[in-house]
Structure formats: C-alpha cells, structure tokens
Amino acid sequence: MLGATELLRDLPDEALVRAHACARVERLPGHHRIFEQGDRCERAYAVAKGSVSIVQAGSDGGQAIIRFIAPGEMFGTVPLFTDHMLPADAITAEPSVVLSWSEADINALIDAYPRMSMNIIRVIGTRLVELQDRVRELATQRADQRLARALLRLSRHDGNGELAFPLRRKDLAEFSGTTLYTASRMLTAWARAGVLTSIGRRILIHDRAALHFLAEGRSLP
Amino acid sequence: MLGATELLRDLPDEALVRAHACARVERLPGHHRIFEQGDRCERAYAVAKGSVSIVQAGSDGGQAIIRFIAPGEMFGTVPLFTDHMLPADAITAEPSVVLSWSEADINALIDAYPRMSMNIIRVIGTRLVELQDRVRELATQRADQRLARALLRLSRHDGNGELAFPLRRKDLAEFSGTTLYTASRMLTAWARAGVLTSIGRRILIHDRAALHFLAEGRSLP
DNA sequence: CGCTTCTTTGAATTTCGTCAAAAGGCGTGG
DNA sequence: CCACGCCTTTTGACGAAATTCAAAGAAGCG
Numbered sequence: 001m002l003g004a005t006e007l008l009r010d011l012p013d014e015a016l017v018r019a020h021a022c023a024r025v026e027r028l029p030g031h032h033r034i035f036e037q038g039d040r041c042e043r044a045y046a047v048a049k050g051s052v053s054i055v056q057a058g059s060d061g062g063q064a065i066i067r068f069i070a071p072g073e074m075f076g077t078v079p080l081f082t083d084h085m086l087p088a089d090a091i092t093a094e095p096s097v098v099l100s101w102s103e104a105d106i107n108a109l110i111d112a113y114p115r116m117s118m119n120i121i122r123v124i125g126t127r128l129v130e131l132q133d134r135v136r137e138l139a140t141q142r143a144d145q146r147l148a149r150a151l152l153r154l155s156r157h158d159g160n161g162e163l164a165f166p167l168r169r170k171d172l173a174e175f176s177g178t179t180l181y182t183a184s185r186m187l188t189a190w191a192r193a194g195v196l197t198s199i200g201r202r203i204l205i206h207d208r209a210a211l212h213f214l215a216e217g218r219s220l221p
Numbered sequence: 222m223l224g225a226t227e228l229l230r231d232l233p234d235e236a237l238v239r240a241h242a243c244a245r246v247e248r249l250p251g252h253h254r255i256f257e258q259g260d261r262c263e264r265a266y267a268v269a270k271g272s273v274s275i276v277q278a279g280s281d282g283g284q285a286i287i288r289f290i291a292p293g294e295m296f297g298t299v300p301l302f303t304d305h306m307l308p309a310d311a312i313t314a315e316p317s318v319v320l321s322w323s324e325a326d327i328n329a330l331i332d333a334y335p336r337m338s339m340n341i342i343r344v345i346g347t348r349l350v351e352l353q354d355r356v357r358e359l360a361t362q363r364a365d366q367r368l369a370r371a372l373l374r375l376s377r378h379d380g381n382g383e384l385a386f387p388l389r390r391k392d393l394a395e396f397s398g399t400t401l402y403t404a405s406r407m408l409t410a411w412a413r414a415g416v417l418t419s420i421g422r423r424i425l426i427h428d429r430a431a432l433h434f435l436a437e438g439r440s441l442p
Numbered sequence: 443c444g445c446t447t448c449t450t451t452g453a454a455t456t457t458c459g460t461c462a463a464a465a466g467g468c469g470t471g472g
Numbered sequence: 473c474c475a476c477g478c479c480t481t482t483t484g485a486c487g488a489a490a491t492t493c494a495a496a497g498a499a500g501c502g
C-alpha cells in the first residue's frame with residue numbers, strides 16, 4: 001500500500017520495506033490539528049486513510065484553505081527542504097490515519113534512492129501548476145465561477161458522484177475565496193436547479209456539465 | 222556568474238563549466254515572447270540580464286501575471302519534470318539576456334550532480350510557499366491591500382527604492398488581481414500622499430512602512 | 443508631427459461581503 | 473427518549489467595494 005503513495009512511487013520493494021520500517025503511524029480523530037503554522041518542520045507526512053485540510057491564516061483573521069489532502073498524498077514536506085517553517089495548519093477533516101517520517105529518515109531514503117527526489121519534484125511541480133491556476137481564477141473570475149471550479153476539483157474526476165471530502169459551507173468558502181453566505185446561496189440555487197444535492201457535509205454532483213458551464217461564466221442552460 | 226543562478230548554486234566549478242558549455246544564450250528585445258502557454262516544454266530557462274514576466278491566460282480572456290523573473294532566477298523548468306506542457310506565457314519585460322538548456326543536457330547535469338535536484342526542490346518549494354501566500358491574499362484581502370503587497374514584493378527588500386521591474390498599470394493590475402483602473406486610482410492616491418512616485422514605467426517607493434500599513438488593511442497614518 | 447499606447451478620471455452598475463435573525467441538525471447528558 | 477445547547481445553514485436587507493464603460497489627456501515612438 002505504501003507503494004501507492006506519490007512519494008514512494010516506482011521505488012523497489014526493498015525501499016518500501018525500509019520506508020515502512022521507519023514510518024510513524026497515527027490514528028487521529030476528526031478536526032485534530034496535526035501541525036500548526038509557524039511550527040518547525042521536522043517530519044514528512046502522508047495520508048493513508050481519511051483526509052486532511054491545509055489551512056493558512058493571515059496576520060488579520062483571514063483564513064484560506066490551500067489544499068485538501070486525499071489518501072496517498074503527502075503534505076507538510078516542502079519546508080524540510082527550504083526554511084523548515086511550516087506555512088500553514090494541517091487539520092484532519094474526518095477520522096484519519098496519517099503516516100510520517102523524521103527528517104533524518106527521509107534524507108537517508110533520498111540518498112539511497114535518488115528517484116525519490118524526482119518524485120518530490122514531480123509532486124510539488126504539479127501542485128505549483130495547480131496553484132497557478134487558482135491564482136489566475138481568484139484574480140480574474142467571479143465567486144460563482146470559482147465555487148463551481150472548486151466543486152469540480154473536489155469531485156472525483158470520472159463522471160458524477162460524491163465529493164471526496166466532507167465539507168462545511170465555511171470550508172467550501174475558504175477554499176474558493178468567498179464567504180460562507182455566498183457559498184450557501186449558490187449551493188441552494190444549484191441544488192434547486194438539480195445540479196447537485198447536499199446531505200449533511202456530503203455533496204453529490206448530479207450534473208458535472210452544468211458545473212463546467214458555470215465555471216466558464218455561462219449561466220445554466 | 223553562472224554560479225549565482227539558483228539552479229547551479231553550490232555546485233563545483235567543473236559543473237559550471239559544463240553548464241556554460243551547453244547553454245544557449247539569447248539577447249532578446251523587450252516584449253518578446255520566449256514561449257507560449259500550451260507549447261511543449263523542451264528547455265530549462267534562466268534570466269541572466271533584464272526581466273521576464275510569466276503570464277497565464279484563461280479560456281475566457283482573463284489574464285494573470287503569475288510571476289516576475291529577475292536575473293539569476295530560472296523559469297519554464299517545472300514542466301520538464303511533470304507533463305511537458307507549459308502552463309503560461311513567458312515574455313521579456315525589457316531587453317534581456319536569457320539562458321537555456323536542452324532537456325537532455327539538464328538531465329545529464331542532474332545525473333552528474335545530484336545536488337542540482339535539491340536546488341530544484343528548494344527553488345520550486347519556495348515558489349510554492351509564495352503562491353500559497355498569494356492565494357490567501359487573493360481570497361481574503363481587498364484590492365488595495367493586495368496592490369500594496371504587490372509593490373512590497375516587487376521592491377528590493379532593503380529599504381526604499383525603485384521597483385525591480387518596469388511595469389505598466391495593466392501589469393500591476395494583473396499581478397495583484399484587480400483592474401488597471403483601480404490600480405491607477407490607488408497609485409495616484411498614494412503618490413499624492415507621498416508614499417511613492419511613478420515616472421514612466423518605473424515606480425519609486427518612498428515610504429515602505431506606509432505600504433506595510435496599507436497591506437495590513439490599515440489606512441495611512 | 444502623427445500615431446499608437448498608456449494613464450487618468452468620472453459616473454453608473456454589479457457584485458459581493460456584512461450584519462442580523464431565524465431555522466435546522468446533531469450530539470450529549472439528563 | 474427527550475430536551476437542551478451548540479454548531480451550521482439559510483435567507484433578507486443593506487452597503488461598501490470594485491468593475492465596467494466612456495472619454496479625455498499624456499507620453500512614448502517611429
């Protein structure tokens with residue numbers, strides 16, 4: 001199962017065994033803070049089960065959700081290689097299992113298997129491109145377009161279905177750069193139009209095509 | 222001089238010689254497009270002299286400036302390691318000298334000097350953190366705060382002085398997520414207040430502290 | 443000097459955030 | 473099992489912020 005994590009992809013079995021040997025495994029309840037913005041970064045993390053949200057707070061109260069982490073994805077890893085300051089909070093969005101490795105172990109693994117550094121480059125390169133898209137969207141698009149795009153991003157990429165994460169309106173708003181009020185308004189409007197339904201903290205997408213229309217600024221057909 | 226580029230930092234002289242041998246050097250006029258969004262990525266670039274802006278356009282006409290590249294910084298490099306699709310345009314902001322290396326040469330260099338992959342990780346890790354900050358700002362702050370922050374980012378970090386890049390109002394707007402009209406209004410207001418002066422495409426900061434106030438949402442003292 | 447590009451400024455409009463308040467859900471503990 | 477309190481969602485009304493449109497100056501460049 002470790003072989004499915006993006007950090008350890010395409011590594012020989014021997015490397016997986018070694019990574020497994022030095023991994024710390026933690027079962028955490030929902031809404032548990034794994035690390036805090038400003039903490040010193042001393043471990044590399046990955047989600048095995050459940051989900052984690054990465055939340056950044058500004059010196060004013062403003063918060064934004066930078067990213068949701070799904071099983072198999074790593075997080076909190078980049079600062080190990082830069083300035084060792086964690087730039088955001090990590091909070092479980094539901095009961096989750098989280099793996100982590102000490103900095104020393106990670107460095108030893110990278111030395112032993114240079115392909116790992118290529119994996120890291122590929123992963124953070126992909127995230128960089130995603131964030132660039134979000135910067136452009138936040139800079140140029142309306143709130144409804146961004147919210148529709150957020151739903152598309154959070155839904156599994158194949159066909160219709162449930163969002164991959166349990167979300168409150170507040171979370172959705174902080175992820176798409178708006179307020180929970182406008183997020184609520186738009187969701188109820190779209191639910192009325194049959195695009196989606198919202199049950200508790202789960203959202204089901206019925207009409208992906210409609211969301212694409214909305215994300216491009218067109219109105220519902 | 223190559224040793225000053227972030228890509229080749231801390232490498233032995235022998236590596237610099239080799240990098241120099243296979244580098245392509247180009248003198249380009251201002252507003253020259255180096256590559257285009259959607260192109261296949263086949264080279265790694267760095268600015269030796271001048272400056273380059275990285276501009277992303279959406280399927281609607283909306284444009285955003287993702288980043289300005291100063292001498293010594295690399296650009297267009299990440300997609301070499303991911304999907305080989307360039308996610309944005311690169312355009313010289315003034316007459317510039319641009320270095321580039323073929324993918325094969327870069328890979329050969331990385332194989333020979335594994336420290337280079339660590340350099341790459343450090344560089345794109347740093348950019349990732351910067352972009353996270355911008356996402357939060359775009360999501361939570363007002364246009365005037367973002368514009369003030371943009372000016373702070375673009376000015377040299379020590380004391381007052383001239384911005385590092387020649388900028389039109391449109392560029393400033395596309396970099397801070399607003400329109401050229403509001404950017405113009407705010408700049409003239411701040412110029413009247415003595416915070417800065419604008420001469421042609423160059424902006425001089427007189428009162429960095431005031432910009433910090435503005436970026437935090439407070440009004441001018 | 444004439445042209446293009448860029449900047450400024452005003453006025454109207456839209457979008458969106460803010461505030462307030464009511465209604466709904468959910469879990470805990472009695 | 474019910475009642476209570478807390479958290480979340482919904483909805484309306486209002487106002488502030490920022491975009492849009494229009495048009496006139498200003499500045500650079502051939």
